[in-house]
Amino acid sequence: MYQVIARKYRPQTFQQVVNQEHVKQTLINAITQKRIGHGYIFSGPRGTGKTTLARILAKSLNCEKGPTPEPCLECSSCQEITTGSSLDLTEIDAASNRRIDDIRELRENVRYRPVRDRYKVFIIDEAHQITSDAFNALLKTLEEPPEWVVFILCTTEPQQFPATIVSRCQTFPFRTVEVEQVVKHLHWLCQEEKITAENDALVAIALAGDGSIRDSLSTLDQAIASFGNQLKTQPVRDLLGAIPSEILDAITNALTESKPEKMLEVVDQLHREGRHLQNFCGQLVTYFRNLLVMKISGNDTRLVPSGDGDREKLSSHLDHFNQEDLTRYLAISLDLYRDLQHALHPRFRLEVGLLKLVHVGHLTSIEKILTQWNNPPTGMPADATEPPSSVAEHENSSADTSKENATTEHLPSVSIENRHDPNPESTALPTESLETPTDNLHATTDFTLNELQDSLVKIFKDEGDNFTADGLERAEFDYSSNGHLEIRPLRDDIATLQINLKAIEVKARAIGRRNMNVALGAVTDATEMTTTSSANLGAGTATDRSSNQSPSENIQPETEIEKRALSDPEVATFRNTLDGQVRDVRNLRSYS
Ligand SMILES: Nc1ncnc2c1ncn2[C@@H]1O[C@H](COP(=O)(O)OP(=O)(O)OP(=O)(O)O)[C@@H](O)[C@H]1O
Ligand SMILES: [Mg+2]
Ligand SMILES: [Zn+2]
Numbered sequence: 285m286y287q288v289i290a291r292k293y294r295p296q297t298f299q300q301v302v303n304q305e306h307v308k309q310t311l312i313n314a315i316t317q318k319r320i321g322h323g324y325i326f327s328g329p330r331g332t333g334k335t336t337l338a339r340i341l342a343k344s345l346n347c348e349k350g351p352t353p354e355p356c357l358e359c360s361s362c363q364e365i366t367t368g369s370s371l372d373l374t375e376i377d378a379a380s381n382r383r384i385d386d387i388r389e390l391r392e393n394v395r396y397r398p399v400r401d402r403y404k405v406f407i408i409d410e411a412h413q414i415t416s417d418a419f420n421a422l423l424k425t426l427e428e429p430p431e432w433v434v435f436i437l438c439t440t441e442p443q444q445f446p447a448t449i450v451s452r453c454q455t456f457p458f459r460t461v462e463v464e465q466v467v468k469h470l471h472w473l474c475q476e477e478k479i480t481a482e483n484d485a486l487v488a489i490a491l492a493g494d495g496s497i498r499d500s501l502s503t504l505d506q507a508i509a510s511f512g513n514q515l516k517t518q519p520v521r522d523l524l525g526a527i528p529s530e531i532l533d534a535i536t537n538a539l540t541e542s543k544p545e546k547m548l549e550v551v552d553q554l555h556r557e558g559r560h561l562q563n564f565c566g567q568l569v570t571y572f573r574n575l576l577v578m579k580i581s582g583n584d585t586r587l588v589p590s591g592d593g594d595r596e597k598l599s600s601h602l603d604h605f606n607q608e609d610l611t612r613y614l615a616i617s618l619d620l621y622r623d624l625q626h627a628l629h630p631r632f633r634l635e636v637g638l639l640k641l642v643h644v645g646h647l648t649s650i651e652k653i654l655t656q657w658n659n660p661p662t663g664m665p666a667d668a669t670e671p672p673s674s675v676a677e678h679e680n681s682s683a684d685t686s687k688e689n690a691t692t693e694h695l696p697s698v699s700i701e702n703r704h705d706p707n708p709e710s711t712a713l714p715t716e717s718l719e720t721p722t723d724n725l726h727a728t729t730d731f732t733l734n735e736l737q738d739s740l741v742k743i744f745k746d747e748g749d750n751f752t753a754d755g756l757e758r759a760e761f762d763y764s765s766n767g768h769l770e771i772r773p774l775r776d777d778i779a780t781l782q783i784n785l786k787a788i789e790v791k792a793r794a795i796g797r798r799n800m801n802v803a804l805g806a807v808t809d810a811t812e813m814t815t816t817s818s819a820n821l822g823a824g825t826a827t828d829r830s831s832n833q834s835p836s837e838n839i840q841p842e843t844e845i846e847k848r849a850l851s852d853p854e855v856a857t858f859r860n861t862l863d864g865q866v867r868d869v870r871n872l873r874s875y876s
Contacts, residue, residue, distance in 0.1 A: 289508075293473060293681065294336055296357055296366065301333050301340070302469050302497060303461045310456070311337070312353040315344050320351070320403075321454045322429045325411075327442035328458025331498025338407045338436040339365060342373045345434065346401035361401050366779040372401040379410045387418040391425050403434050411437035419446050426452040427435065450678060460495025463589035469497065470504060474515070479508060481515035484591030488521050491589060500683040517593065525560070527567045529597055535568070538642060539613075540604040542803075544782050547638040561634050562624040569617045574598055578608040612644045635734050636775075639782055643804050733761045736769075739795045755781045756788070760808050765860070767798070770805035778807060845869065 295301045298308045307326075314320060324341075326334040344365075345351050348359035355362050364370035376390070390406065398404045400674030409416070413420070426435060426449065439445070461469075470486040489507060493500030500529065507520050522528075523854055539544035554564055574588045575598060581587055583599045590598065620637035627633035737756060744753035762770040769792055772783045781788070781804060789802035794843075841847040846869040849855065858864045 288502070289473060289477070290331075290498050290506050291499070292533045293476075294339075294468065294524070295333070296340065296343075297355070298337075298340060298344075298353060301337060302354075302465050304333050304337065304458055307456045307458060311341055311344075315341075315353045315654050318351065320345065322433055322435060323426045323453035324434070324436045325442060325445070325450065325455040326436060326438045326458060327455060327786065328440070329460050329496055330440055330498035331493075331755040332458045332461060333497065334458055335407065335409060338405075338438060339373075341434075341436065342370075342403075342405040342407070345403045345405065346370070346372060346398075351402065369487045370401075371409070372403065373405045375407045375409065377409050378413045382413045382415055382418060383385040384415065384418045384421055387414070387421045394425055394430060397430075398432055402432070405436065406430050407436045409438045410440075412439045416446065419449055423448055423452070461497055463490045463494075466490035466493060466495075466497060467498050470500065473501070473504065477508070477513075479513045479515060482517045484517040484593050485515045485520040487589075487591035487594075488517065488524055488526060491525050494548040517591070525563060527564060527571075532571060532601075535638070535641075536601050536604060539609075542642055544642045544785075546640050547642055548635060551635050551638060554634075555631055561630045562621065565617060565621045565624055565634065565637075568730065569621050571598075572610055572614040572617055574616055575605060576607065577604060578602055579605070579607050579610055609644075613641055616640055616644065623626060632779075636778060639778055640807070643778075643806070663850060733763055736792060736795055737761050740791055743791055744784075749784070751780045752784045752788070760805075763800075764807065767800045769796075769800045769802045771802065772805040772808045775807045778804065841869070 298312060301308060307492065324338075326338060328334060340355070342351055343355040343357070343362050346365070347355035348360045348361055349356050357363070357366070361370065361372075365373050368375070374390075374393070376386075394406075396404075425433075429435070435453070437445075439447075441456065442450075442457075467486050467490045469481075470490060471481070474481045474486070485507070486504075489503045490500050492503050503524070507515055507523060510523055511519055531553065534546055534550050538544065538550070555559060574590065578585060578598055579585050579602060583595070583602070588595070588598070610822070616637065620634065623633055623637070624630050736757075741753045741757045744750075744756060756771070757771055758774045758777060759781065760772040762769070762772065769789075771781060771788070785802060785804065789800070792802055793800055841850050849869045850866055855864075855866065859866065
């Protein structure tokens with residue numbers, strides 16, 4: 285009769301057990317020194333050899349030639365244990381014998397000497413399922429058992445054991461088995477079974493087992509059932525539902541070329557092929573994780589378990605990304621994986637998630653902003669590139685007299701506000717009088733951002749595309765001096781705006797009469813839009829003047845000190861890089 289590989293190849297000796305060296309060695313020592321404990325806990329992940337080693341221990345103890353760490357496997361005791369008919373080895377499945385009556389029966393049984401062998405061995409599988417009453421009934425027996433009794437409690441959930449039980453036993457934690465070791469074991473098995481298998485096919489099978497040998501062996505059985513004695517990489521990967529490499533290529537291209545439309549095609553393909561979307565996303569998470577780890581630890585790192593083909597592929601993708609990108613991609617895909625669990629429309633959720641991956645590629649990192657902050661871009665007004673301390677000196681050297689001199693020792697402070705415009709009427713662009721670089725929308729055309737937004741909304745409305753019009757109306761617009769128009773949509777509008785991005789760009793260029801690039805920026809949400817974050821370089825509270833002012837308007841510098849404060853290089857850089865708004869200039873000394 286056919287026997288599944290996992291059972292047919294259950295190791296019979298310590299040497300045959302893969303991994304778990306620490307457990308094997310300690311048990312071998314105990315047997316050799318005849319220091320046999322009465323209670324053992326074998327804990328660890330499923331399919332890693334707990335029951336197997338428990339049986340090998342039983343054999344070692346009861347072998348006619350023993351106790352020996354090398355049981356003969358031939359005597360009647362060894363053979364009966366292998367076939368499961370030994371009277372002195374009792375295996376109990378605690379999942380179905382967990383109640384106090386079962387344990388009482390067990391206690392009864394413990395009192396009698398072994399029928400034939402040296403020890404009476406009790407292997408209790410899934411022992412964490414024993415009820416607490418039943419555990420209590422076992423305490424006494426575990427504490428002072430008859431000399432011939434050995435208990436081996438196997439469990440995947442050792443934390444569920446009462447401390448009283450744990451303290452009466454020796455605990456052996458089993459480990460998951462590394463992919464290379466599983467692959468080696470699979471190669472050996474294939475040889476025994478006369479199966480030719482490509483290495484990467486076995487790597488895929490080992491990876492699917494996730495550290496459990498039994499799981500890998502079950503998958504191997506399945507692969508053999510499907511493909512006979514020839515295991516090739518691609519069919520095996522397909523059987524396991526692995527993402528085809530051309531999909532990973534397409535995703536990589538969509539990201540590197542900033543082509544959201546390619547992402548939508550990927551989702552369409554997955555949908556047509558009937559793939560499980562969350563499963564796909566799980567593999568995407570692994571993909572980004574592996575890329576990130578290779579980026580950090582090098583291409584050959586053992587922290588990325590993969591076949592040669594996969595590793596080559598990953599290496600070839602690696603150059604396209606930097607560490608920050610990959611960290612962001614990983615975080616987003618993890619969120620996506622979690623959300624897909626309960627998503628009502630998994631396909632749409634996946635689309636939004638993958639589009640988001642493309643968009644975050646556009647985000648400027650805080651590190652970059654800080655670098656710019658420290659090294660103001662060239663092309664700033666000459667005096668604005670002086671170091672900040674020059675403000676006071678500049679004032680001292682100023683030829684201006686009497687009235688000004690009264691304020692010269694006072695360093696001005698500036699309160700600057702990041703522009704999130706809560707007031708649709710106001711024009712959010714800095715004005716030329718504030719000495720910003722002149723390459724801004726306002727300076728070269730007569731349009732303000734709000735007018736541009738309104739015009740776009742109107743055009744799309746007129747064309748009957750109310751979705752895009754509404755999305756544009758709800759979005760935040762932001763224009764940077766290098767000809768980049770960023771539209772930050774509400775979460776719900778991303779897909780619509782993304783699809784029409786090209787059309788929006790064409791229209792925006794026509795309205796603004798200039799060559800601008802349009803891209804979607806980070807998602808905003810309604811609450812974000814009404815908050816204003818302010819970076820206050822000075823101290824104290826707002827003055828009357830600023831509280832009377834519309835919160836997003838730049839002040840018009842009136843006094844000399846305001847002009848100087850506004851031309852301060854740090855202020856200029858801040859406004860330039862973060863699109864800051866200056867609302868108020870205060871003299872710090874006059875507050876003290
Ligand atoms: N360390 C290992 N070395 C070799 N084969 C192993 C190993 N672990 C598991 N196997 C294979 O998996 C099968 C099941 O192993 P075993 O019953 O020992 O797992 P387990 O740890 O008791 O799992 P569970 O927690 O699910 O009961 C074995 O018959 C054997 O073929
Ligand atoms: Mg078991
Ligand atoms: Zn024997």
